[in-house]
Amino acid sequence: MxxxxxxxxxxxxxxxxxxGAKNSALPCMAAAILTEDRVILENIPQVHDIETERKLLASMGAEVELGYGRAQHRTTISCRNLSDPVAKYEIVKTMRASALVLGPLVARCGMARVAMPGGCAIGGRPIDLHLKGLEKMGAEIVQEHGYLEARAPRLKGAHIVFDKITVTGTEDLLMAAVLADGETLMENCAREPEVTDLAALLTAMGAQIEGAGTSTIRVKGVTKLHGAQHRINxxxxxxxxxxxxxxxxxxxxxxxxxxxxxxxxxxxxxxxxxxxxxxxxxxxxxxxxxxxxxxxxxxxxxxxxxxxxxxxxxxxxxxxxxxxxxxxxxxxxxxxxxxxxxxxxxxxxxxxxxxxxxxxxxxxxxxxxxxxxxxxxxxxxxxxxxxxxxxxxxxxxxxxxxxxxxxxxxxxxxxxxxxxxxxxxxxxxxxxxx
The missing domain is CATH 3.65.10.10 (Enolpyruvate transferase domain)
Structure with missing residues (x-):
């Protein structure tokens, strides 16, 4: 060691x-799930959590290329074939941010099966706010054998008020909302630059988002997103x-x-x-x-x-x-x-x-x-x-x-x-x- x-x-x-910001790169990599087209991310940091996210996406059937040489801080992600929308425990146990794939998987595939994240050395960070928001958007969620399974033929826009400010909760539900039917209004949202960075990528992919970086975010769902190129903060x-x-x-x-x-x-x-x-x-x-x-x-x-x-x-x-x-x-x-x-x-x-x-x-x-x-x-x-x-x-x-x-x-x-x-x-x- x-x-x-x-x-x-x-x-x-x-x-x-x-x-580049690891805490921006991780949700932006998860956002690639929302489209069949290629997503190119630049200024990706070379850290362990990025490699773990690559393994997670690859285990679902995505093609993830981490750059080498002059392009060593670039990653290209293609989620054309998501054959296995499951976030397996063997991978997510090493990274709390794995919960960020829950929203985009349900939005894109109609279902997601995600191992519950393990314990946290610096304090509990429950994902109940993610789940409450997805349920408001029409998802049915069950928990068994250490996994959360969420299903929805198509998510629907909803009015979501976070009980407390949550960065990953805001990011997860923002990604779910961009492909939902109708309009989603989220209040008491996190205002961190990482949220704004994710919203910038989603907007480049064709999402309709207003208010990112403020406490109130409004999203008008679209039927499909396309690929994009984005530089991480x-x-x-x-x-x-x-x-x-x-x-x-x-x-x-x-x-x-x-x-x-x-x-x-x-x-x-x-x-x-x-x-x-x-x-x-x-x-x-x-x-x-x-x-x-x-x-x-x-x-x-x-x-x-x-x-x-x-x-x-x-x-x-x-x-x-x-x-x-x-x-x-x-x-x-x-x-x-x-x-x-x-x-x-x-x-x-x-x-x-x-x-x-x-x-x-x-x-x-x-x-x-x-x-x-x-x-x-x-x-x-x-x-x-x-x-x-x-x-x-x-x-x-x-x-x-x-x-x-x-x-x-x-x-x-x-x-x-x-x-x-x-x-x-x-x-x-x-x-x-x-």
């Missing part, structure tokens, strides 16, 4: 490029992670190939903490921190608030900021699993329910630590970059699910980080997507 070895102390200086969480990396190491880092508008909450909090952040044009951000960082509280919220996927990384920064920071986690109930590992490195953190109190300005020392999930892994890398000595991070396969060759990117801007082991040699283990 792969490990990272990180020696701290080097400021990060130079330019680091952001890859840059990964806003990877961009935020690199911004924190530049600030925590007191470096001078340009984060390129990103969308500054998508990381506004992170930029604002870094500025509050004393980092200097400058937006360079439409796709680059410069972060510098040559003085003492200071404590600043955060409270995770749905977009456009401070993202839960950046909470762990910001906590690493808070350990180096003078003063006491309060970190409130409002999205997931069990997303402080990185705390005990940061404490092993010398951090002073106390957790009470969903609030972590970080007493900053502490000296971190190298240690052997364990990665528990995707974003926790990123926080430990950040902490190791400023720790005294050489840290060893175990179970970095979590990192490989969502960050493309992060050790190579960081090494290119001055980090002392190397990988021990073969990047794709491990046996996949059941983990949940983040």
């Amino acid at each position: 792969d490990k990272f070895v990180v020696r701290g102390g080097n400021p990060l200086v130079g330019t680091i490029r952001v890859s 840059p990964d806003r969480i990877e961009a935020g992670t690199f911004l924190v990396a530049g600030a925590i190491t007191k470096g001078d880092l340009i984060v390129a190939n990103c969308n500054p508008a998508h990381v506004g909450a992170v930029i604002g909090k870094l500025q509050e903490a004393g980092a200097r952040v400058e937006i360079l044009g439409n796709d680059s951000i410069r972060v510098r921190s040559d003085g003492a960082l200071k404590a600043a509280d955060i409270s995770t919220q749905e977009y456009p608030g401070f993202p839960t996927d950046m909470q762990a990384q910001y906590m690493a920064l808070a350990t180096q900021a003078e003063g006491t920071s309060q970190i409130q986690e409002n999205i997931f109930e069990n997303r402080f699993m990185h705390v005990q590992e940061l404490v092993r490195m010398g951090a002073n953190i106390a957790v009470d329910g969903r609030t972590a109190t970080v007493r900053g300005g502490t000296h971190l020392s190298a240690a052997a630590v364990m990665c528990s999930d995707l974003r926790a892994s990123a926080s430990l890398v950040l902490a190791a970059l400023v720790a005294d000595g050489e840290s060893i991070l175990d179970r970095v396969y979590h990192m490989d699910r969502g960050y493309e060759r992060i050790e190579e990117k960081l090494r290119g801007v001055g980090a002392q980080i190397r990988r021990m082991g073969n990047v794709f040699s491990r046996k996949e283990e059941p983990v949940a997507a983040v």
